[in-house]
Amino acid sequence: MDTITTASEGLRVQRDYIKQLEDAQFSWDILVGDAFVRGMRDIGYKSTAFAMSELIDNSIQANAKQIDIVFGFESGNMPSHIAIIDDGYGMEPTMVRASLVWGAGTRAENRDGFGKYGYGLPSASVSQCHRVSVYSKTADGAWNTAYLDIDEIKDHKWTKDGRIEMPSQTLAEPPEFVVDYLKKANRWSSFVSGTVVVWEGLDRTDYKQREKLRADLLTNLGVIYRNYLTATPMTVDGETVQPCDPLFLTEGFRYYDLDEDRAIALDPAVVDVTDKKTGEVIGRMRVRFSRLPATFFRKPDAKHTNKPGRGNMNPRLEIADANNGVIFLRNGRQIDVVRPPRSLASFNATTDRFWGIEVDFDATLDEFFSITTSKQQVKPDERVWDILKDKANIWSAIGAMRSAYQKDAATHTNKTENSGTERRASVEAIEAAEQRRITPKPKDTPVRLKEAADNFEQSANRRARQSGLKPEFVQLELEAERTGQAHKVETEDMPGAAFFRCVQEGGTRVLYLNVAHPFYTELYQGPGSNPRFRAGLEVLLWTLGNAEVDSDPDSPRRAFYEQERAFVWSATLTAALNTLKLIDLSVVEKDDSATDETGAADAA
Missing domain, CATH: 3.30.565.10 (Histidine kinase-like ATPase, C-terminal domain)
Structure with a gap:
């Protein structure tokens, strides 16, 4: 520069x-x-x-x-x-x-x-x-x-x-x-x-x-x-004046090491822009990407709760909100922050603050950005967005960063809800329902006991591979963790797998939620999700999962549930949720709101 x-x-x-x-x-x-x-x-x-x-x-x-x-x-x-x-x-x-x-x-x-x-x-x-x-x-x-x-x-x-x-x-x-x-x-x-x-x-x-x-x-x-x-x-x-990187990637800059959370950099890109007639390079755009952890904007005492409140946010949030979008610099000096075109990407000001993109362009490219007289606004033309899409892959990067944030937020939510002293709401509800079941409980046959032991060993070995610890140590830790727990909800990241599975692992029945499935990101942790809503979905999955696990391991009933869950329910749910994202529900939601208000007035 x-x-x-x-x-x-x-x-x-x-x-x-x-x-x-x-x-x-x-x-x-x-x-x-x-x-x-x-x-x-x-x-x-x-x-x-x-x-x-x-x-x-x-x-x-x-x-x-x-x-x-x-x-x-x-x-x-x-x-x-x-x-x-x-x-x-x-x-x-x-x-x-x-x-x-x-x-x-x-x-x-x-x-x-x-x-x-x-x-x-x-x-x-x-x-x-x-x-x-x-x-x-x-x-x-x-x-x-x-x-x-x-x-x-x-x-x-x-x-x-x-x-x-x-x-x-x-x-x-x-x-x-x-x-x-x-x-x-x-x-x-x-x-x-x-x-x-x-x-x-x-x-x-x-x-x-x-x-x-x-x-x-x-x-x-x-x-x-x-x-x-x-x-x-x-x-x-x-x-x-302390330099402040709104992507929070530059070590030594303001708020970089405010706490233990760190921004995560994706591979940067340098894009040559050429003259259409001569093919000569007339300028470059340098692109940086940043993904932020789900707890990045929280004060330390609020990083372990699901509802921190605005008063528990750290100073990073003000910087992120002021730079929420694609940040454009001219010769290294920041000019403007622009929301991506709606034709290329929808934008959610709340969840999209957890990723950042910076585009630093040479002043020789001014004609592509329509710089205003006051040098504080840019209007990138279609060619700029096309170049960023095709050569810098920013839309793929946005998708990847959004997906990573959703998984991160979901894991944090699940961990927080599991870490409380009180039992999980869905576990309490399903165990109460078990007391009133009208069908006999399955007997602990040798086959069922062996299946439960094998499942427990597989879970411990999987954790051992992820942590690098010896399997025998992990087994002891897992046994201690689950002592006294008949039911437990956990998450796993399994791209391409079913949206949930329910298995008996030793003496604990575990409901696994797949954070890689749209069910988790679009519904379970989607817009409007809250603890009661999630507990209700968990109860539904417990009901389906218990029916599968209660059936004998080699029975046609077990095979039916396994095949439907893996190949029918999950695939149909993926297609339906992806379509649902494209449907404009604003009119429906407005009508529902009016109905609710009328009903409330009538009840009063």
Whole structure:
């Protein structure tokens, strides 16, 4: 990400641009006057952080080694001024004036850095305040300043011969609160070159209070510039901005090691984009994938419950929710988060926060993304989505990450429900029903006892293979775990197998739920699932499973149940549930809701 320029190169470009203006007898007119400026105020920046990013872009490209956001106060705890300070190579005196004219930037249509239209500094500034002042000096020059004041423009103070003209730059040092900050940091006397942009008359910042504004900028700038903060450190109101990867994959970044949970990376992809006519590579897209564990957003004390509540969530959740979708970066700087097209993938804001995709594209591909004037929104065209689908396989990745999350969440739910001191609801219900059965219980024949012992040994051996422990140790552990348990519900991951099975393992009858089957992911743990619903499904499966296990091992009755469960019920259920996902139930659910409300009213 070579987005910076040397001082000599940057200043040469400025001088060339100033000569172009002078040769063209530029009138220093602010385009179309007051209405234009008021329109620029409403250009629509997402936040104060995104507006400020326009200025930070300039600082990074000016080869700044340090950037500071400093608050100034007239009284109380609400900032009255905000200064963005950098130690880059600065601006030539006339360029200080030009920097506040829309479209007069030297980095318009820049494909090596962040520049796009040359609107950034004035547009971003007036979106947050009434007056912006720019102070800058080069290594061999003095401080010069120019300003843009929308109130003065409105009052026609800048009008000359019917046109609005930008005032000339003047010699002046930055305001006192900026100089004091640099002196306290022991940097004022050694400040060779750089630029200070000061926002005054703040009226549109996201937060007015110092603490909230500082916290918001620290969080958002840490995400936007995560790939640049090592080379160009930043501070906000004296606090260091920590880089934050919203995929939570980068070791050392904020919230990476908040607790023992870690994000899981899938294989990344680098995709070449070629010109349709020449076949030449015109840019690249770099794609990263991240899957998050089911307990990733929970505080430690809430990781072992099925209903943690919003108050038990950790700070990662705020980052994930703000970046829920496909994250797009331009030259390593975050621009936007976009939901996948509905024609390619449906989106669930709750469960889809457990995966993340980042696409970092070269600025040479701008035409494919329809970058907005404020550089805070992208609209990928169809070719981009097609490339990501065919060459980066993002839809397959999304499917795999969703499936992994569903299994992870299901396993966690089952483990949590099994870990309580009280008996599982379905076990209590089926054991109570056993007391009232009208058919005789099966006798413990030698064949049945051998089957139960073989099943127990197979289960212990399977656990031993998974854990790497010796089978005899696992058998002892399993016997201790199941002591006193006549019935138990467990999960297993068996792609292609039946949606459930019920077996007698020693003295315990076990109901296995297959987390790889759509029954588990779409119904048992699907939308709207709750403990009572799951207990009801378990009772139903216990009923079917008991009928199978109670039949003699070699009987036609046992064979019937085994074949129906494995080859008929499971296959039919898979096909039906996959079809059900495609049916729009919103109208039906609305009608049912209205019926329920009417019934409730009648009952009352």
